[in-house]
Amino acid sequence: MTNQEVSKKNYHHGDLRTALIHAAFELIEEKGVDAFSLKAASDLVGVSVAAPYRHFGDKESLVHEVLELTKVTFSRQLIAASAEHPVGSEEAIIALGRAYLRFISERQHLGALMFGVHEFQQPHELPNYECEGDPENAYPFTHFREALIAWLSAQQLGPEYLIDLAIPLWTMVHGMAMVKISGAINALSSPELIEGQLKQATQRFLRGFIEDVQGVS
Amino acid sequence: MTNQEVSKKNYHHGDLRTALIHAAFELIEEKGVDAFSLKAASDLVGVSVAAPYRHFGDKESLVHEVLELTKVTFSRQLIAASAEHPVGSEEAIIALGRAYLRFISERQHLGALMFGVHEFQQPHELPNYECEGDPENAYPFTHFREALIAWLSAQQLGPEYLIDLAIPLWTMVHGMAMVKISGAINALSSPELIEGQLKQATQRFLRGFIEDVQGVS
DNA sequence: CATTGATGTTAGCACGATTAACATTTTGGG
DNA sequence: CCCAAAATGTTAATCGTGCTAACATCAATG
Numbered sequence: 001m002t003n004q005e006v007s008k009k010n011y012h013h014g015d016l017r018t019a020l021i022h023a024a025f026e027l028i029e030e031k032g033v034d035a036f037s038l039k040a041a042s043d044l045v046g047v048s049v050a051a052p053y054r055h056f057g058d059k060e061s062l063v064h065e066v067l068e069l070t071k072v073t074f075s076r077q078l079i080a081a082s083a084e085h086p087v088g089s090e091e092a093i094i095a096l097g098r099a100y101l102r103f104i105s106e107r108q109h110l111g112a113l114m115f116g117v118h119e120f121q122q123p124h125e126l127p128n129y130e131c132e133g134d135p136e137n138a139y140p141f142t143h144f145r146e147a148l149i150a151w152l153s154a155q156q157l158g159p160e161y162l163i164d165l166a167i168p169l170w171t172m173v174h175g176m177a178m179v180k181i182s183g184a185i186n187a188l189s190s191p192e193l194i195e196g197q198l199k200q201a202t203q204r205f206l207r208g209f210i211e212d213v214q215g216v217s
Numbered sequence: 218m219t220n221q222e223v224s225k226k227n228y229h230h231g232d233l234r235t236a237l238i239h240a241a242f243e244l245i246e247e248k249g250v251d252a253f254s255l256k257a258a259s260d261l262v263g264v265s266v267a268a269p270y271r272h273f274g275d276k277e278s279l280v281h282e283v284l285e286l287t288k289v290t291f292s293r294q295l296i297a298a299s300a301e302h303p304v305g306s307e308e309a310i311i312a313l314g315r316a317y318l319r320f321i322s323e324r325q326h327l328g329a330l331m332f333g334v335h336e337f338q339q340p341h342e343l344p345n346y347e348c349e350g351d352p353e354n355a356y357p358f359t360h361f362r363e364a365l366i367a368w369l370s371a372q373q374l375g376p377e378y379l380i381d382l383a384i385p386l387w388t389m390v391h392g393m394a395m396v397k398i399s400g401a402i403n404a405l406s407s408p409e410l411i412e413g414q415l416k417q418a419t420q421r422f423l424r425g426f427i428e429d430v431q432g433v434s
Numbered sequence: 435c436a437t438t439g440a441t442g443t444t445a446g447c448a449c450g451a452t453t454a455a456c457a458t459t460t461t462g463g464g
Numbered sequence: 465c466c467c468a469a470a471a472t473g474t475t476a477a478t479c480g481t482g483c484t485a486a487c488a489t490c491a492a493t494g
Contacts, residue, residue, distance in 0.1 A: 012459065012472050034251070034336040037450060048474050049450080055472090059451065108334070115399045117329035119251040122400075141402060167393075167405070168418035172385055174401070175392020182332045184391070185358060188384070201385035208425020230441080254481060265443050267483080272441090276482065 017055040019045045021065045028066055032109040033118050038062070063113075063120045070110045071140070077103050078143045088154035090206055093147050097173040097198050100140070104177040105191065111181050114140075115174070144170045155210060169205055173198065234272040236262045238282045245283055249326040250335050255279070280330075280337045287327045288357075294320050295360045305371035307423055310364050314390040314415050317357065321394040322408065328398050331357075332391070361387045372427060386422055390415065 013019065023044040028036050038059050042049045056062040081099030085092035104111035112118070148166050149159050176198060179188050188194050230236065240261040245253050255276050259266045273279045298316030302309035321328035329335070365383050366376050393411060396402050405411050 016472080032334065032336075038452095039450060047472095050453080050475080051473055053452070112334035115395065115401060116335075117249065117325070117333045117398055118335065119249075164414070164417060167414045168389055168422075171392035171396055171405075172389040173392070174396060175388035175390070176384075178332065178395045179388055179391060181334055182338065184332060188388075197381070197384050200381060204425050204429050205385075205422065208421050208428065211425065211428065212421050233441080255483090256481065264441095266481085267444080268442055270483070 013045075013047065013051075016045065016047060016051060020052055020055060020062060021069060024062050024066045025069055028063070028113060029107055029110050033063060033113050033116075033120060036063070060120050064122070067113055067120070067122075070113055074103055074110070074114065074140060075143070078140060082143065082147055088147075088150035090151065090203065093144075093151060093169075093206070094199050094202050096143060096147050097169075097202060098195055100173050101177050101180070101194060101198060102191075105180050105194075108181040111177060115178065116181075141166075141170060144173075151206070157213065161209075161213065165206075165209055169202065172201060172205075230262075230264065230268075233262065233264060233268060237269055237272060237279060238286060241279050241283045242286055245280070245330060246324055246327050250280060250330050250333075250337060253280070277337050281339070284330055284337070284339075287331055291320055291327070291331065291357060292360070295357060299360065299364055305364075305367035307368065307420065310361075310368060310386075310423070311416050311419050313360060313364050314386075314419060315412055317390050318394050318397070318411060318415060319408075322397050322411075325398040328394060332395065333398075358383075358387060361390075368423070374430065378426075378430065382426055386419065389418060389422075 020041055023041045024036065027040050027044065038052050039049050041062070042051060052062060056065075078096055078099050082092045082096045085095050104115075113120075144166055145162065148169070149162060152159060152161055152165070176188065176194060179185050180194065188197075237258055240258045241253065244257050244261065255269050256266050258279070259268060269279060273282075295313055295316050299309045299313045302312050321332075330337075361383055362379065365386070366379060369376060369378055369382070393405065393415060396405050397411065405414075
């Protein structure tokens with residue numbers, strides 16, 4: 001009853017809007033966006049097929065809300081994972097990658113929703129590498145960015161190296177995740193193997209990076 | 218009239234089957250699988266909506282043919298790209314990555330068809346890293362595999378290092394491509410930047426790899 | 435030259451998105 | 465407290481699309 005929470009609720013259904021979002025979230029997590037129908041969500045919540053249109057302009061709007069919810073959920077896991085390690089440590093970076101892989105591996109359809117090419121795809125904001133306000137709403141890449149800046153700083157390197165470091169490392173992690181959900185390579189199916197690869201490759205990359213940079217400058 | 222080519226043709230339409238495949242290919246390349254409808258393909262070819270069912274069990278079968286056609290097209294480009302450089306060279310590997318990125322960047326919807334998560338997705342075969350017969354039908358990863366084995370050999374390293382080398386490198390390239398088509402990071406939108414990153418990261422990775430391996434063994 | 439099988443076509447069903455018209459409940463002002 | 469308006473919901477109908485059934489054609493073969 002915190003005076004904000006009540007305002008939207010208590011109508012016919014109670015709160016059809018958020019009920020639909022959560023129903024849709026579950027359905028999409030279960031079967032994927034492509035298989036998701038407004039009817040299924042309506043049925044699950046117990047309203048008619050037309051009811052959602054009082055709260056969402058169209059199917060896409062609902063899916064968009066689910067996407068936002070997914071991003072927040074994902075971000076929370078990433079934050080939690082890196083928080084277990086010292087700021088600026090190699091471990092923090094690896095843990096971030098591992099959390100990234102796990103989330104997407106275990107919740108493939110949510111991964112596909114966020115990063116796949118589908119009819120509801122929307123251009124991700126975040127023009128360059130800026131971090132927008134709330135970390136929970138931050139684009140996942142932002143977390144890598146923060147961890148890498150901290151690492152660079154711990155290595156006595158300035159943030160000017162960020163891009164050359166972040167892009168290959170993050171695209172590798174992202175690529176592993178995408179390969180996983182697209183089933184592109186069965187060899188990556190084992191979580192142990194994929195996480196071992198992640199760790200080894202990250203270490204090699206970071207260490208090779210230092211040598212390369214130090215050797216030049 | 219080579220005795221094979223005529224057999225399938227000259228019926229009502231001539232060769233509706235391949236005409237449909239090519240029409241579908243164009244439509245999918247243009248608008249993506251999700252937006253593709255059998256009706257659109259039928260219209261383009263000039264037949265009724267039911268006609269395709271004489272040649273394909275269902276929509277998925279047609280899409281499957283388009284997928285195969287796409288893979289062959291893609292493979293050809295990869296082969297051509299690496300063929301321009303000495304076998305076993307770093308350049309060949311970079312060229313392969315560049316061709317991979319270009320194809321998928323320039324033909325996003327085909328990339329999404331091959332590697333995206335969609336209703337027609339099918340498990341890619343190729344259980345481990347085996348190379349099946351015809352190189353043109355080979356899974357794209359196979360080309361990387363060949364190039365890397367050659368490179369390893371040129372470095373006097375055996376193929377036992379393949380996996381640890383191929384997975385991170387390929388997933389990075391693949392990740393860059395996926396990021397590109399999902400619009401995940403606008404910063405990767407410029408072809409120059411992305412290709413520069415590819416080259417630099419590949420070089421760093423390969424060189425770091427050698428040092429790492431030589432340092433240990 | 436007619437039958438047969440490969441192809442095509444039209445009509446129709448099922449489903450899911452979306453909208454229009456109608457019903458009901460909540461809220462707010464008199 | 466009562467009513468009108470706004471907010472929600474429902475039912476019915478339309479449209480686009482996959483897919484099937486019943487019917488129409490054409491080419492080839494005996």
